[in-house]
Amino acid sequence: MTTSTRGTAKVPAVLVLEDGRIFRGRAYGAVGETFGEAVFNTGMTGYQETLTDPSYHRQVVVMTAPHVGNTGVNDEDDESRKIWVAGYVVRDPARVRSNWRSRRTLDDELVAQGVVGISDIDTRALTRHLRERGAMRVGIFSGEGLADDGTLLTRVRQAPEMSGADLSAQVATTNAYVVPAIGTKRFTVVALDLGIKGMTPHRMAERGIEVHVLPATATVDEVYAVRPDGVFLSNGPGDPATADLTVVKAVLERGTPLFGICFGNQLLGRSLGFGTYKLKYGHRGINQPVQDRSTGKVEVTAHNHGFAVDAPLDQVSETPYGRAEVSHVCLNDNVVEGLRLLDRPAFSVQYHPEAAAGPHDAAYLFDRFVSLMEGQRA
Numbered sequence: 001m002t003t004s005t006r007g008t009a010k011v012p013a014v015l016v017l018e019d020g021r022i023f024r025g026r027a028y029g030a031v032g033e034t035f036g037e038a039v040f041n042t043g044m045t046g047y048q049e050t051l052t053d054p055s056y057h058r059q060v061v062v063m064t065a066p067h068v069g070n071t072g073v074n075d076e077d078d079e080s081r082k083i084w085v086a087g088y089v090v091r092d093p094a095r096v097r098s099n100w101r102s103r104r105t106l107d108d109e110l111v112a113q114g115v116v117g118i119s120d121i122d123t124r125a126l127t128r129h130l131r132e133r134g135a136m137r138v139g140i141f142s143g144e145g146l147a148d149d150g151t152l153l154t155r156v157r158q159a160p161e162m163s164g165a166d167l168s169a170q171v172a173t174t175n176a177y178v179v180p181a182i183g184t185k186r187f188t189v190v191a192l193d194l195g196i197k198g199m200t201p202h203r204m205a206e207r208g209i210e211v212h213v214l215p216a217t218a219t220v221d222e223v224y225a226v227r228p229d230g231v232f233l234s235n236g237p238g239d240p241a242t243a244d245l246t247v248v249k250a251v252l253e254r255g256t257p258l259f260g261i262c263f264g265n266q267l268l269g270r271s272l273g274f275g276t277y278k279l280k281y282g283h284r285g286i287n288q289p290v291q292d293r294s295t296g297k298v299e300v301t302a303h304n305h306g307f308a309v310d311a312p313l314d315q316v317s318e319t320p321y322g323r324a325e326v327s328h329v330c331l332n333d334n335v336v337e338g339l340r341l342l343d344r345p346a347f348s349v350q351y352h353p354e355a356a357a358g359p360h361d362a363a364y365l366f367d368r369f370v371s372l373m374e375g376q377r378a
């Protein structure tokens with residue numbers, strides 16, 4: 001049990017939303033200023049996985065769980081090489097960390113990585129505001145002698161928006177690397193890194209898959225030089241409308257088994273000719289109910305998405321790659337949560353079966369990917 005070295009700091013901070021609503025609190029993490037899209041996450045646990053998920057690049061994450069930091073930061077649960085959130089908003093940071101795996105306090109980790117946050121504000125009021133008005137730009141400013149509110153608001157309104165943002169290449173690996181199969185190797189998969197979380201290749205490796213993670217900018221030739229049994233499209237930040245679809249379309253054309261998660265689902269959708277649109281405030285948390293329409297089963301799932309695919313729920317669609325249907329749907333709001341091709345071995349989901357953090361209900365999707373690859377061999 002260790003007390004944060006900065007737990008008693010009382011540096012003033014202010015959170016300014018682009019519509020002019022202002023919350024005043026205390027600095028949490030690094031002191032300074034930051035801008036991004038304000039989004040809220042409803043997970044009661046898993047803050048380390050949230051912070052290090054590259055899909056949160058350029059987003060300021062508001063935690064609806066009031067008390068964050070209790071279990072500190074450990075050396076095992078990071079989903080990537082660093083914290084990606086642009087800013088962090090917490091009601092009541094833990095003053096004490098307590099967990100057998102804990103190595104550092106969350107506050108110290110945010111400081112070490114230069115992540116500006118704010119605490120001691122009414123996160124329920126902020127979340128209700130975002131639910132009513134929608135996700136919007138925000139700035140957090142901390143320290144003594146801040147500029148007046150009007151000046152800060154002008155600066156928030158000058159920050160870039162999330163719509164139209166092309167961000168995968170900013171977070172993805174620049175060098176290809178291999179995650180070896182655990183146990184006997186059965187398949188080779190190319191995973192396109194659009195902002196991949198570390199648990200995803202691990203879930204494949206557990207199933208005997210050797211995963212070749214390639215940069216977001218990999219070409220069709222680079223993908224097929226690996227001679228993959230399957231291709232995986234990862235999660236990632238930004239607006240899917242900006243993404244290059246050349247590789248996805250080539251994979252569909254050749255009929256190589258394809259599986260996509262989150263941003264990958266959006267890219268499959270766009271490649272099939274469906275649109276994508278921005279949700280009012282998105283799905284972010286670890287208890288979202290999703291129905292698998294092929295079995296009727298409901299699974300509790302981890303989500304982090306602000307965009308969604310616009311596909312008809314109750315009819316099979318004709319696409320350039322044959323028939324496609326909506327395979328999964330969110331029971332809270334009927335948002336499309338998965339797509340499946342009926343004539344080619346390709347499917348995707350909008351949520352996170354790798355479950356880091358999150359319930360493991362959707363792990364069967366990795367087995368479905370394996371089945372598709374087995375089917376191609378038979």
Ligand SMILES: NC(=O)CC[C@H](N)C(=O)O
Pocket residue numbers: 055234235236237238239240261262263264304305306307308
């Ligand atoms: N986790 C993800 O892959 C997010 C995809 C996309 N950036 C969205 O917000 O919808």
